[in-house]
Amino acid sequence: MKFSQATDNALHVMLYLVMEAPDKPVSVQVLAEKLSVSQTYLSKMLTKLVKAGLIHSVSGANGGYRLKRNYEEISFLDVIHAIEGTTSLFECSFNHGQQCLIQQVVMDAERQMEQALKNKTIYELAKQMKGV
Amino acid sequence: MKFSQATDNALHVMLYLVMEAPDKPVSVQVLAEKLSVSQTYLSKMLTKLVKAGLIHSVSGANGGYRLKRNYEEISFLDVIHAIEGTTSLFECSFNHGQQCLIQQVVMDAERQMEQALKNKTIYELAKQMKGV
DNA sequence: TTATCATAGATAAGTAAAGTCTACAATCGA
DNA sequence: TCGATTGTAGACTTTACTTATCTATGATAA
Numbered sequence: 001m002k003f004s005q006a007t008d009n010a011l012h013v014m015l016y017l018v019m020e021a022p023d024k025p026v027s028v029q030v031l032a033e034k035l036s037v038s039q040t041y042l043s044k045m046l047t048k049l050v051k052a053g054l055i056h057s058v059s060g061a062n063g064g065y066r067l068k069r070n071y072e073e074i075s076f077l078d079v080i081h082a083i084e085g086t087t088s089l090f091e092c093s094f095n096h097g098q099q100c101l102i103q104q105v106v107m108d109a110e111r112q113m114e115q116a117l118k119n120k121t122i123y124e125l126a127k128q129m130k131g132v
Numbered sequence: 133m134k135f136s137q138a139t140d141n142a143l144h145v146m147l148y149l150v151m152e153a154p155d156k157p158v159s160v161q162v163l164a165e166k167l168s169v170s171q172t173y174l175s176k177m178l179t180k181l182v183k184a185g186l187i188h189s190v191s192g193a194n195g196g197y198r199l200k201r202n203y204e205e206i207s208f209l210d211v212i213h214a215i216e217g218t219t220s221l222f223e224c225s226f227n228h229g230q231q232c233l234i235q236q237v238v239m240d241a242e243r244q245m246e247q248a249l250k251n252k253t254i255y256e257l258a259k260q261m262k263g264v
Numbered sequence: 265t266t267a268t269c270a271t272a273g274a275t276a277a278g279t280a281a282a283g284t285c286t287a288c289a290a291t292c293g294a
Numbered sequence: 295t296c297g298a299t300t301g302t303a304g305a306c307t308t309t310a311c312t313t314a315t316c317t318a319t320g321a322t323a324a
Contacts, residue, residue: 001135002280003222003238004312011234012226027269035226041314047271060322061268076237090135094144094167101257102143105208106135109248116241125233136281159300173283179302192291193299 006045007083009035011122013046014079017055017067018126025056025064045083052082077117138177139215141167143254145178146211149187149199150258157188157196177215184214209249 013031020026028046032039046065049055054074056066089110092100145163160178164171178197181187186206188198221242224232 001133001216001221003133005225006312008222008225008234011238012224015234025269029269038314040316043270044272044314050270057270058322059268059270059320061324063269063322065270076241084133089133090140092144093137093140101261102140102147105252105257106143106249109208109245109252112248113241113245116244117238120237120241125237129233138281157300161300170283172285175301176283176303182301189301190291191289191299191301193293195291195300197301 001089003080004084006048007080009037009042010045010049010079010083011076013042014049014054014074014122015126015129017065018071018122019129022067022071025058025062025066027064031065049079049082052078054078054082072121072123074122075118076120076122077114079122080117133221135212136216138180139212141169141174142177142181142211142215143208145174146181146186146206146254147258147261149197150203150254151261154199154203157190157194157198159196163197181211181214184210186210186214204253204255206254207250208252208254209246211254212249 012035016031016034017026028039028043031046032042035042046055046057050057050065054068056068058064058066088107090103090106092103094100144167148163148166149158160171160175163178164174167174178187178189182189182197186200188200190196190198220239222235222238224235226232
């Protein structure tokens with residue numbers, strides 16, 4: 001069990017946008033160069049962020065991807081959910097009569113992690129880095 | 133990103149052993165029947181639990197798998213680590229000069245989950261179920 | 265209307281999990 | 295000691311998911 005590399009990329013792209021270009025669109029080409037990954041692959045990942053409503057896409061000359069207006073509120077969890085999906089990390093595969101207590105315990109723990117990821121925004125991290 | 137089904141099986145096996153057979157060995161055959169999974173697959177998973185020191189294996193007639201003496205202390209995290217390994221869920225793939233702050237945030241959240249899984253023992257859950 | 269840029273679909277390669285088979289080693293009981 | 299029982303280990307196949315590329319299409323600004 002691992003977070004995918006796409007999630008890693010997504011978090012870095014978001015941090016870059018917040019720090020360097022919170023208002024103007026940046027093309028995939030530029031973003032791909034910054035991260036040293038392929039354009040075509042990155043564009044798929046960015047499309048997921050668009051569909052999740054975290055960023056905006058602008059077609060045409062001088063277009064690219066731009067943050068939405070409420071970008072200060074975007075949390076780590078928002079980005080991770082956009083890429084990895086929102087289904088639980090653990091699903092019991094057995095048919096006990098009632099609900100599975102094992103699953104409950106693991107999901108409880110999972111919620112702890114999600115809470116921490118929800119409390120931390122990309123914007124907050126950006127400020128922290130500029131402070132350094 | 134998901135917990136593997138092996139982890140699901142492992143947690144259920146451990147709970148079964150704690151509840152039904154804390155002192156005598158149970159063969160793979162019996163365990164596989166209880167969980168309705170294949171023997172060969174289950175045996176691989178059980179070997180991991182043995183190597184992690186969570187259970188004991190006994191060869192020969194009337195052998196099988198038996199809990200260790202300190203089984204009351206085994207946590208969910210112990211079982212999960214035995215199956216999934218102990219490496220972090222998130223690894224930044226970029227070469228920033230110093231350490232990656234994004235990774236730090238995610239690993240922090242991960243530690244929250246691990247703490248919750250560490251605080252809950254299989255034995256505790258077994259008592260809870262018997263109480264029902 | 266043309267150059268620029270995102271979107272979507274098909275597809276292939278790489279990797280990890282799930283599952284099976286077979287030979288082997290250890291142990292118990294007679 | 296012999297043979298039945300049980301776990302161990304390795305090779306192997308299948309399946310599913312992630313990563314990655316290519317190409318055609320759609321939208322927009324200059």
